[in-house]
Amino acid sequence: MSTLTVALPQHPYQIIIESGAAARLGTLVANVWSPRRVMIVSDTHVAPLYLEATQQRLTAAGFTTAISVIPAGEASKTLAGAQQIYGDLIANGFSRSDGVLALGGGVVGDLAGFVASTFMRGLSYIQVPTSLLAQVDSSVGGKTAVDFGTGKNVIGSFFQPDLVVIDPDQLQTLSQRNLVEGYGEVVKMGALSSDASFWQLLETIDSPAALLAHAGECSAYAIAAKAALVVADERDTGTRRLLNFGHTLGHAAELLVPDTLHGEAVSMGMMAITRLCERQGLTAPQTADQIAARLTAVGLPTHFPQLTTAQLVEQIRMDKKVKGQTVVLVTLAKLGEPRLHPVPLAELPAFLEG
Numbered sequence: 001m002s003t004l005t006v007a008l009p010q011h012p013y014q015i016i017i018e019s020g021a022a023a024r025l026g027t028l029v030a031n032v033w034s035p036r037r038v039m040i041v042s043d044t045h046v047a048p049l050y051l052e053a054t055q056q057r058l059t060a061a062g063f064t065t066a067i068s069v070i071p072a073g074e075a076s077k078t079l080a081g082a083q084q085i086y087g088d089l090i091a092n093g094f095s096r097s098d099g100v101l102a103l104g105g106g107v108v109g110d111l112a113g114f115v116a117s118t119f120m121r122g123l124s125y126i127q128v129p130t131s132l133l134a135q136v137d138s139s140v141g142g143k144t145a146v147d148f149g150t151g152k153n154v155i156g157s158f159f160q161p162d163l164v165v166i167d168p169d170q171l172q173t174l175s176q177r178n179l180v181e182g183y184g185e186v187v188k189m190g191a192l193s194s195d196a197s198f199w200q201l202l203e204t205i206d207s208p209a210a211l212l213a214h215a216g217e218c219s220a221y222a223i224a225a226k227a228a229l230v231v232a233d234e235r236d237t238g239t240r241r242l243l244n245f246g247h248t249l250g251h252a253a254e255l256l257v258p259d260t261l262h263g264e265a266v267s268m269g270m271m272a273i274t275r276l277c278e279r280q281g282l283t284a285p286q287t288a289d290q291i292a293a294r295l296t297a298v299g300l301p302t303h304f305p306q307l308t309t310a311q312l313v314e315q316i317r318m319d320k321k322v323k324g325q326t327v328v329l330v331t332l333a334k335l336g337e338p339r340l341h342p343v344p345l346a347e348l349p350a351f352l353e354g
């Protein structure tokens with residue numbers, strides 16, 4: 001078991017990582033919230049598995065629960081998805097002194113967080129992430145969003161949860177594809193981190209089964225590294241942007257190639273930018289192979305899809321790291337030494353083809 005803290009001065013909060021933590025959810029929530037109504041937001045895959053027990057635990061701890069269940073999948077991370085939850089909050093008489101609890105993967109967490117940040121200008125929320133991706137990354141740091149038009153996370157806010165409860169046992173029911181997908185974000189954090197013991201742990205993970213066995217440790221390492229960047233730059237204007245390693249090209253692949261999951265896209269995006277930068281002398285030789293070895297060990301894709309430079313440039317113009325006429329890319333000098341690398345948009349086609 002480990003307890004980490006995101007030590008933001010205005011809004012510090014704890015992340016509990018513990019096998020069996022879900023069974024203690026009522027007590028854990030009661031430690032941070034007074035009795036209130038709690039809207040449990042979940043999706044159609046997670047609700048049949050964990051919703052009833054979650055409701056019982058909260059009720060036993062003195063909370064009054066209501067539920068809002070969205071269709072599983074990225075297609076729900078939209079304004080229409082948010083509208084459904086707003087409707088459920090209103091139908092159940094929720095006010096600003098009540099709370100939202102996100103029970104699910106990154107889609108549920110991003111969407112429920114967005115609703116919590118906007119409903120009546122903000123009510124408290126708690127993250128109970130149930131996918132590996134959400135446990136190692138999306139439940140922490142307060143980036144909430146919905147997709148819009150052709151862009152990922154176009155409409156959103158920075159809004160921190162009051163608590164994150166991670167129970168690695170809940171990953172037992174996750175499909176192998178979704179488990180493996182989450183590892184894309186773990187390898188991202190390992191490649192960014194200067195803590196050599198993090199990468200050494202990843203070198204022991206040689207199969208999806210080994211990943212499942214070490215999921216709690218992966219969360220502890222990844223969240224410790226992420227929390228430090230979030231505390232240094234909550235609003236993503238400086239060093240937090242390093243957490244976008246693999247995402248500039250990855251988001252393009254996720255949007256343009258049907259049936260690509262976020263973590264798979266990040267895997268391909270990290271490989272593409274690192275191979276490109278190796279060719280251009282910006283990244284030490286063999287770095288891409290070191291990352292590829294970790295990704296292929298669990299079956300993550302490493303070959304970037306055939307997209308044209310024009311398609312990539314069009315997507316990259318929507319990237320939140322564009323400032324004026326420049327996009328700031330995330331590159332690695334070598335493992336553990338990430339860099340922010342500005343490229344003028346006018347030079348982007350040549351850079352991508354270099």
Ligand SMILES: NC(=O)c1ccc[n+]([C@@H]2O[C@H](COP(=O)([O-])OP(=O)(O)OC[C@H]3O[C@@H](n4cnc5c(N)ncnc54)[C@H](O)[C@@H]3O)[C@@H](O)[C@H]2O)c1
Nearest residue numbers: 045072073105106107130131133138143170173174178262
């Ligand atoms: N806010 C952030 O900082 C941040 C970080 C990374 C990713 N994201 C976002 O997260 C989303 C991807 O998250 P995801 O990969 O968790 O997707 P997801 O929420 O769609 O979950 C993946 C699938 O697993 C199912 N599932 C979740 N937990 C389960 C469990 N315990 N047992 C059985 N099935 C379960 C879900 O129903 C879904 O079908 C993307 O929208 C991405 O943009 C946000």
Ligand SMILES: O=C(O)C(=O)C[C@@H](O)[C@H](O)[C@H](O)COP(=O)(O)O
Nearest residue numbers: 137141143152153240243244247320
């Ligand atoms: O928390 C962050 O900061 C991240 O960038 C984490 C990413 O893994 C995540 O996918 C994030 O939602 C991407 O953010 P965006 O600002 O590029 O939409």
Ligand SMILES: [Zn+2]
Nearest residue numbers: 185247262266
């Ligand atoms: Zn991501």
